[in-house]
Amino acid sequence: MKMIYRWVSVTTVVLVGSVWGGEKVEIFDGSSFESWKAPEMSYWSIEDGSITATSSEANPCTKNQFLVWQGGEVSDFVLKLKFRVDGGQKANSGIQVRSQIQEDGHVVGYQIDIAQPGAPYLGAIYDEHGRKMLAQRGEITTVTAEGSMEKEMVGESAGKAIKSYTPGEWSEYEITAKGDKITVKLNGHRTSEVIDLQVAERELSGLLALQLHSGPPMKVQFKDIVLKPLN
Numbered sequence: 001m002k003m004i005y006r007w008v009s010v011t012t013v014v015l016v017g018s019v020w021g022g023e024k025v026e027i028f029d030g031s032s033f034e035s036w037k038a039p040e041m042s043y044w045s046i047e048d049g050s051i052t053a054t055s056s057e058a059n060p061c062t063k064n065q066f067l068v069w070q071g072g073e074v075s076d077f078v079l080k081l082k083f084r085v086d087g088g089q090k091a092n093s094g095i096q097v098r099s100q101i102q103e104d105g106h107v108v109g110y111q112i113d114i115a116q117p118g119a120p121y122l123g124a125i126y127d128e129h130g131r132k133m134l135a136q137r138g139e140i141t142t143v144t145a146e147g148s149m150e151k152e153m154v155g156e157s158a159g160k161a162i163k164s165y166t167p168g169e170w171s172e173y174e175i176t177a178k179g180d181k182i183t184v185k186l187n188g189h190r191t192s193e194v195i196d197l198q199v200a201e202r203e204l205s206g207l208l209a210l211q212l213h214s215g216p217p218m219k220v221q222f223k224d225i226v227l228k229p230l231n
Contacts, residue, residue, distance in 0.1 A: 027208075038105075054219045061212055066212075067212075071227075076231045080225075081095070082171065083220065093114040095111065095173065096110065098205055099206045106128075110125060110127060110134075112175055130201065131147070134194045137161075141193070162186075180204070182194045
């Protein structure tokens with residue numbers, strides 16, 4: 001287990017855990033960074049009722065940035081949110097789930113990729129600073145106990161997801177984590193799934209975070225972030 005560093009609020013973990021009761025919770029209020037924090041906040045703002053991550057010529061992003069939800073670790077859950085990205089074909093972002101924080105503030109673990117549809121990453125499941133790509137868009141991957149990856153296809157739903165996606169417009173992710181399985185839906189269509197049996201590498205609980213990837217100028221926005229614990 002990787003260490004969770006102190007800029008995640010332990011107090012909030014206790015409070016949230018006492019009031020959830022398995023009910024879905026809006027974890028972004030649409031107007032402030034209450035319950036959200038990053039080591040470097042200059043990339044993050046609230047615009048149009050959304051959490052907004054921006055890199056620019058004046059403030060370039062040379063190292064991946066992460067905004068971490070301060071509600072503590074979650075294990076089995078359904079996470080729904082809307083996102084949109086602007087910045088050309090190299091615009092890149094992601095949503096970290098069941099993740100951990102390194103000493104330098106880098107968040108590592110399962111990442112649901114956000115990219116333009118021309119790349120295979122939109123709708124995929126990646127292991128940030130770990131095993132790298134686990135399931136590209138359109139794949140169901142079983143990671144065996146030994147670490148090999150057995151692949152099958154999700155069928156026509158991945159194609160439907162891409163047809164439903166309009167660059168620069170709002171789309172919705174639904175991410176379900178239950179036990180050793182993580183499933184991703186884009187606009188209601190399943191795009192990828194990982195069944196992770198590699199005990200030494202997988203995480204069954206961890207933190208939620210939003211990513212701004214290093215690279216050219218871009219803007220990524222997130223809103224209507226709703227979390228429903230399943231346990």
